[in-house]
Amino acid sequence: MLLSSYRSPCYTAVMFWTEEFTEQIKERFHKKIADDSPLIIRDEKTLSGRVHVGSLRGIVLHGIIAQVLAEQHVKSIFMYELNDNDPMDGLPINIDQEKFAPHMGKPLFAVPPVHEGEDNFTTGFGEELKLAVNPMGLPIEWYHLRPLYLAGKFNEVIREALDGAARIREIYQEVSGGGKPDDWFPLNVICPRCGKIGTTKVTAWDGNEVTYECKKHYVKWAEGCGHKGTMSPFDGNATLPWKPEWAAKWKVLGVDIEGGGKDHYAAGGSREVAAKISEEIFHYPAPFDVAYEFFNFQGKKMSASKGLGASAKEVADLLPPKILKFLMIRKEPRQPIDFDPEGKTIPNLFDEYDRCADHYFNRHAEPFVGYARPFALAQIDPLKEPEDLWEMRFQSLSFVVQMPHLDIETEAEKLKGKALTEAEKIALHERASYVKKWIDTLAPAEYKFVIQDTTPDGLDLNDKQKKALHELGKRLGDLKEWSGETVHDKIHRTKEEFELTPKEIFQPLYRIFINRTSGPQVGWFLSTLDQQKVADMLIASSS
Ligand SMILES: [Zn+2]
Numbered sequence: 001m002l003l004s005s006y007r008s009p010c011y012t013a014v015m016f017w018t019e020e021f022t023e024q025i026k027e028r029f030h031k032k033i034a035d036d037s038p039l040i041i042r043d044e045k046t047l048s049g050r051v052h053v054g055s056l057r058g059i060v061l062h063g064i065i066a067q068v069l070a071e072q073h074v075k076s077i078f079m080y081e082l083n084d085n086d087p088m089d090g091l092p093i094n095i096d097q098e099k100f101a102p103h104m105g106k107p108l109f110a111v112p113p114v115h116e117g118e119d120n121f122t123t124g125f126g127e128e129l130k131l132a133v134n135p136m137g138l139p140i141e142w143y144h145l146r147p148l149y150l151a152g153k154f155n156e157v158i159r160e161a162l163d164g165a166a167r168i169r170e171i172y173q174e175v176s177g178g179g180k181p182d183d184w185f186p187l188n189v190i191c192p193r194c195g196k197i198g199t200t201k202v203t204a205w206d207g208n209e210v211t212y213e214c215k216k217h218y219v220k221w222a223e224g225c226g227h228k229g230t231m232s233p234f235d236g237n238a239t240l241p242w243k244p245e246w247a248a249k250w251k252v253l254g255v256d257i258e259g260g261g262k263d264h265y266a267a268g269g270s271r272e273v274a275a276k277i278s279e280e281i282f283h284y285p286a287p288f289d290v291a292y293e294f295f296n297f298q299g300k301k302m303s304a305s306k307g308l309g310a311s312a313k314e315v316a317d318l319l320p321p322k323i324l325k326f327l328m329i330r331k332e333p334r335q336p337i338d339f340d341p342e343g344k345t346i347p348n349l350f351d352e353y354d355r356c357a358d359h360y361f362n363r364h365a366e367p368f369v370g371y372a373r374p375f376a377l378a379q380i381d382p383l384k385e386p387e388d389l390w391e392m393r394f395q396s397l398s399f400v401v402q403m404p405h406l407d408i409e410t411e412a413e414k415l416k417g418k419a420l421t422e423a424e425k426i427a428l429h430e431r432a433s434y435v436k437k438w439i440d441t442l443a444p445a446e447y448k449f450v451i452q453d454t455t456p457d458g459l460d461l462n463d464k465q466k467k468a469l470h471e472l473g474k475r476l477g478d479l480k481e482w483s484g485e486t487v488h489d490k491i492h493r494t495k496e497e498f499e500l501t502p503k504e505i506f507q508p509l510y511r512i513f514i515n516r517t518s519g520p521q522v523g524w525f526l527s528t529l530d531q532q533k534v535a536d537m538l539i540a541s542s543s
Pocket of ligand 1: 191192193194195196214224225226227
């Protein structure tokens with residue numbers, strides 16, 4: 001069964017955002033779809049350094065649209081560009097500044113590799129991005145830009161841009177208010193003498209060749225060599241500047257669907273300029289658009305102290321691929337995603353995933369498509385029905401991985417109430433490895449559990465609480481069977497008998513044993529400790 005056939009008729013009619021987009025896409029491209037031509041979806045990243053985690057939002061957003069279209073039997077190809085053609089206009093930190101500074105202004109493909117054995121400067125960054133993205137199972141065709149220029153695929157749009165230079169200058173002026181001088185042409189040639197592209201200025205176009213100059217002080221970040229001449233702008237000799245180039249790529253690749261990050265969508269911003277150039281100069285309709293909000297990574301302060309940066313790969317390593325995918329699609333594109341690896345983001349994300357699983361598998365009384373759908377879409381193999389697995393909650397697991405005397409599978413079976421299936425064991429150990437990594441490196445103090453040996457300071461109990469905890473201590477000490485259920489049962493009965501609110505009894509229990517105000521499921525948690533110790537500490541704390 002495909003995931004598109006929802007499991008239950010009791011979902012509300014509300015669509016998840018992915019379907020809202022695919023409905024509009026199918027309406028706009030109905031002719032192309034009827035002809036059985038694949039829709040072209042595109043996104044890109046310039047490989048000028050390690051790729052920031054924020055780029056994953058665009059990749060997953062475009063990829064999930066392709067995935068949903070496939071479910072609906074609409075063919076599409078998601079082409080992701082690893083841009084190796086832009087000029088090097090800045091140096092990432094962590095690379096040898098002295099070695100790479102002389103290459104500033106060259107196209108990235110012409111800059112030497114960071115590590116031996118790689119093709120060029122961009123290779124390692126592209127491969128690392130693939131390692132972060134590929135485990136999510138999205139249908140992606142990776143491509144490089146440079147070979148398209150070399151093969152002459154951009155020749156026609158370069159000619160159109162040069163012929164339309166005056167109109168492109170006007171479009172800049174009309175749309176963004178930032179005009180270009182009358183002698184500006186929308187092209188950068190690669191200087192045949194120094195190899196730089198960021199420093200050259202085209203000053204004339206005669207229909208066959210451009211006149212150019214490699215200017216010493218054209219840009220702040222690179223120095224030109226002063227060479228002047230004329231040359232053909234075709235077959236990889238030159239590239240378009242980025243706004244006309246964005247539009248040109250739509251035409252060259254036949255792009256139907258391409259969104260962009262919020263920063264491109266200010267009034268008069270790059271998207272508007274590109275759309276106008278696409279329509280007026282290249283006579284190509286601007287693609288179906290999805291503007292998406294930022295991915296806010298709140299971990300800058302930690303990069304120095306804990307060695308975790310904000311790269312896509314480093315963040316991908318913190319999460320199972322399906323949870324990473326879930327993170328990127330759970331919110332609709334117009335909402336920002338806030339991610340703080342040192343805060344509660346990661347535990348909350350696992351909880352949210354489990355909650356959505358409850359909706360998908362109808363374990364929730366009123367299953368809601370807005371929760372069930374992102375769970376289904378986040379699965380790695382979209383053609384495989386997800387298996388209904390029992391999973392240990394993040395908080396319980398974070399407790400178990402910190403208690404050397406506890407066995408993960410044994411505790412999981414206690415919590416589940418019966419034996420785990422093989423698939424559940426695999427899922428449990430996978431999740432445990434991510435939880436442990438997080439606890440060991442990034443987790444805030446409130447997730448670190450230390451079993452107390454004496455009553456913590458400042459335990460402020462009223463008389464009713466004291467009497468109840470004293471009685472509970474005696475009852476737990478007398479228990480014949482020491483298990484999560486029997487402990488839970490005694491706590492519950494004592495709470496009722498002494499007319500305590502849940503908070504009045506649970507908070508002191510967490511305070512006494514782990515000096516926190518909350519923690520894992522309390523009956524099970526106490527049952528993992530020594531029975532006599534629990535009884536003694538309760539009596540001592542309430543005396
Ligand atoms: Zn030069």
